[in-house]
Amino acid sequence: MPLLHLKKISKSFGPVQALDQVELEVEKGEVLGLIGENGAGKSTLMNILGGMFAPSAGQILLDGSxxxxxxAKAAERLGISFVHQELNLLDNIDxxxxxxxxxxxxRLGCIDQKRLHDLSRPLLENLGLSIDPFTSVALLTNGQKQLVEIAKALSIDAKxxxxxxxTSSLTLQETDTLLKLVKKLRQQGMAIIFISHRLAEIEAIADRVIALRDGKNAGWLGHDEINRNAMISIMIGRELDExxxxxxxxxxxxVLSVRDFSTRRWPNGRATFEIKSGEILGMAGLVGxxxxxxxxxxxxxDDSPAGLVEIESQSIPRGDVGRCIANGVFLAPEDRKSSGLVLEMTIRENMTLNSMKRFTRYLRIDFASERENAEVWLREFGIKAPSSEQVVGNLSGGNQQKVVLAKWMTLKPKVMIFDEPTRGIxxxxxEEIYKAIAKLTESGCAILMISSDMEELLGMSHRIAVMREGGIAGILDKEAFSEEAIMQLAVREDLATSS
Amino acid sequence: MESKLSHYLNRYRKEGCLALVLLFVAFWTILFSRNTEASGFLQSLIESRFLSLRNLENLSRQVGMYGIFSLGMGLVIISGGIDLSVGSLMALFGTVFFFLLTGSHAWIPGIPWVPAIIVLLAFSAIVGVFHGWLIARIRMPAFVVTLCGLLGYRGLAQTMTHDTAIGYYDAKFGIVGLEKLLTGEILGLPAAFIAFLFVSAVVYYLLHLSVFGRYLLALGRNEQAASYSGINTRVIMGLAYVICSILAAISALFFALYTADVVPSIHGNFYELYAIAGAVLGGCSLRGGEGTVIGIILGTTVLLVLQNMVNLLGYDSSFSKVITALVILGGVLVDRFEIWKLVTRTRSNTA
Incomplete structure (x- = not known):
């Protein structure tokens, strides 16, 4: 009998069926790799297990009952511990x-600091973290913070x-440490559900892999069947090329030439690269x-301390959005919800926010032509919305991103920068966004595509630039494309070899 | 047809609810201030003190004077900010204007009223630019900047007058035209009300039809997304404070002439709070990005009619503050819990 058995779990949010009769089993002392595209339902399933959502249908069996x-408290009592993707530690507490x-x-209503210390120390030592428990969290690296999160998860006697x-915010070395730790916990008899986009990690650590696709079970792989291609094909249901x-x-x-460009975060980083007409330059790198x-x-x-930017051999000033837009340099930002769109405004209003001049006469907005513009794009991109008067916040992530795209396409981009164009989609x-990007190349647009999704980078780019500490660590041509080559450039060699 | 109706019901729900409240308060006041000696019930209502010519004239003047600066406050609130200095500014503007007319302050020369108005409006624009610069450019919190204004401007006015009243009767030049312009009537309506109608039309155009309004709503909602769209958010945000300050000056002109004596220590006291109350009651969100001209006007009017009701019906005037507070609280509560949805839901069920 498996330790945990999720039986025919379904969950719907309004009309959206996020999970449809999903099955999942995990044994004691087993590492189960859970894979799937963004939006496949992994997080929803785990949130049900963690007590964040109630399932619409289905059963959770623990030890057969x-x-x-x-x-979340109930999950804790049952010995289910959840380490979330984003770090949830308070920086102002030790x-x-x-x-x-x-x-x-x-003790007497006050926090018993001594017992707190004594209880924390063995937990941290078990994880190989030899730091005084009274150290402020603000002083820790991301890897150490992740370990503290795990210590917190283990402190409830998790099964x-x-x-x-x-590992999404960890360096290679930190990732290595974490994977070793997971193996150690497995030996101690813990059942571990390991969700990752990094298939190499799954391959290295999982005893079994379950894939979800569109809220359904997409298949599973036993220990000997786990390899990259097998995982990809069950995850997306067909071969990558398609x-x-x-x-x-x-x-x-x-079209775009950037020389010795630095940013406020990395004032000493020097990024130099060029993008040709119709070229997609992928941009890889670790978080940070x-x-x-x-x-x-x-x-x-954002201001930039130094560097030269040229569009079609014309240099443009740094730190001036207005001039960038006038020169046809646009950005579809990483965070659609806070930077790309005004969620409370309608599709029509969002699509023209950057190009109001085209839709005004003597400062007065021409609502009819605005609506016309919105409807053209609704059709062009197949945006699923009842009308252009729909508030953007009510759309799905994919449709929101299409609105962002439409917003900039109206202005005929020369250089289009995509920052994580398909995150959460x-x-x-x-696929529709990929098609739109491909179509942009045909019009001679130069495209800079920043992505943390390796498949996407490898599949879409003509060349891939790898960033490290604000500079370009190297640029790979198509013949040299591989996940390993990218990671090697992304990580500082001396760090990678020191462990 | 049905969907169009419910679309409008939904879009103007706040304004609709407020209009109903306004009608209710007005009818209540008419009912209880009716002329009991008149023949017939209807006649007694028509002859009520609320509907008397004098009361209506007074009420419309008040709506005009309060409405002008409330519209300015509304724009600032929609930008996601706040202006606490409006009341104090009105004391300062009134004081400066009268000094300009009389020339009785050592530093301020006496000039005729037309240039005096122009100087005052220019002064108010400079004050607005100053606020806008500190808030939009230097990124100081609007609350702090205008709180300092709240204290400072009134203090300045009090200092200039040595904390006494200042009038305008010993003006150096003729002021007949000025009195006609600011306290007179046009087509039987007080000048302040006419000015208010004009200002409303301009602000309506700015907020609902022009690019400025679209940008203001966008930056009030999500400043980052607005700047990522290439909008110069600093200028737009700063302009909101400039407009607010200029409208406060226009309103201050009417108030100064209306009271004839400006006593800086009490002139325009708490007016910024009335403006905020009116705007919030009218559907502006203090988080920014939300609000309509019609809503602000209705919100301000409801508060003034409530005040009028208390006066006419002889309710304890201290209690009127409690009533005002309850109406604002109730209005925002209704909005918070989306009570109108119950109405539209039953509508669509029966349809």
């Missing part, structure tokens, strides 16, 4: 205080540990390598 998990937040040992993208549209090789004219900052700097929403909409 049915349990209901109606909140490590021990974070581990026992809400469960502090007390089942859920790790949701635990997902990414073919693009022509770029024309020789250089300065890719988004570069994008914001090039677009002029389901497969169907992603």
């Amino acid at each position: 049915s349990v209901s998990i109606h909140d 490590i021990a205080g974070n581990i026992f937040l809400g469960r502090e040992p007390t 089942i540990l859920i790790l949701d993208e635990p 997902v990414y549209p073919k693009t022509k090789p770029p024309v020789e004219d250089v 390598a300065g890719r988004s900052e570069l994008a914001q700097g090039l677009f002029g929403v 389901d497969m169907g909409a992603r």
Whole structure:
């Protein structure tokens, strides 16, 4: 009998069926890799297990008996521990205080600091973290913070540990440490559900892999069947080549030329690269390598201390959004909801916010032509919305991204910068966005595509630039494309070899 | 047809609710101030003190004077900010204007009223630019900047007058035209009300039809997304304070002439709070990005009619503050819990 059995779990949010009769089993002392595209339902499933959502239908069996998990506390009591993707530590409290937040040992109504210390120390030591528990969390690296999160998860006597993208903000070395730790916990008899986009990690650590696709079970792989291609094909339901549209090789004219460009985050980083007409330059790098900052700097929403930017051999000033837009340099930002769109405004209003001049006469807005414009794009991109008067916040992530695209396409881009263009977007909409990007290349637009999705980078780019500490660590041509080559450039060699 | 109706019901729900409240308060006041000696019920209502010519004239003047600066406040609130200095500014503007007319302050020369108005409006624009610069450019919190204004401007006015009243009767030049312009009537309506109608039309155009309004709503909602669209958010945000300050000056002219004596220590006291109350009651969100001209006007009017009701019906005037507070609280509560949805839901069920 498996330790945990999720039986025919379904969950719907309004009309959206997020999970449809999903099955999942995990044994004691097993690492289960859970994979799937963004929006496949992994997070929803784990949130049900963690007590954040109640399932619409289905059963959760723990040790063979049915349990209901109606909140996070209930999950905790059952020994289910959840380490979330984003770090949830409080910077202003020390490590021990974070581990026992809400469960502090007390004496006479005060926090018993000594017991807190004594309880925390063995937990940290078990994880190989030899730091004083009274150290402030603000002083820790991301890797150490992740370990503190795990210590917190283990402090409740967990039987089942859920790790949701635990390595997404870690360096290679830190990732290595974490994977070793996961193996150690497995030996101690813990059941671990390991969610990751990094298939190499899954391959290295999982005993079994389950894939979700569009809220359904897409298949599973036993220990000996786990390899990259097998995982990809069950995840997306077909071969990779079919997902990414073919693009022509770029024309020789250089559209965007960037020389010695630095950002506020990395004032000593020097980024130098060129993008040709019709070329997609992928941009890889670890979290914190300065890719988004570069994008914001090039677009002029963030100041840049140094560098030269030329569009078709005309230099443009740094830190001036207005001039960038006038010169046809646009950015579809990483964070659609806070930077790309005004969620409370309608599709029509969002689509013209950057190009109002075209829709006004003597400062007065021409509502009819605005609406016409919106409707053209609604059709062009197949945006699923009842009308152009729909508030953008009500749309799905994919449709929101299409609105962002439409907003900039209205102005005929010369250089289009995409920062994580498909983050949080389901497969169907992603393909449409890829097609739109491919179509942009045909009009001679130069495209800079920042992405943390390796498949996407490898599948879409003509060349891939890898960033490290604000500079370009190297640029790979198509023949040299591989995940390993990218990672090697993304990580500092001396760090990677030192462990 | 049905969908169009419910679309409008939904879009103008706040304004609709407020209009109903306004009608209710007005009818209540008419009912209880009716002329009991008149023949017939209808006649007694028509002859009520609320509907008397004098009351209506007074009420419309008040709506005009309060409405002008409330519209300015509304724009600032829609930008996501706040202007606490409006009341104090009106004391300062009134004081400066009278000094300009009389020339009785050592530093301020006496000039005729037409240039005096121009100077005052220019002064108010400079004050607005100063606020806008500190808030939009230097990025100081609007609350702090205008709180300092709240204290400072009134203090300045009090200092200039040595904390006494200042009038305008010993003006150096003729002021007949000025009195006619600011306290007179046009087509039987007080000049302040006419000015208010004009200002409303301009602000309506700015907020609902022009690019400025679209940008203001966008930056009030999400400043980052607005700047990522290439909007110069600093200029737009700063302009909101400039307009607010100029409208406060226009309103201050009417108030100064209306009271004839400006006593800086009490002139325009708490007016910024009335403006905020009116705007919020009218559907502006203090988080920014939300609000309509019609709503602001209705919100301000409801508060003034409530005040009028208390006066006419002889309710304890201290209690009127409680009533005002309850109406604002209730209005925002209704909005918070989206009570109108109950209405539209039953509508669509029966349809």
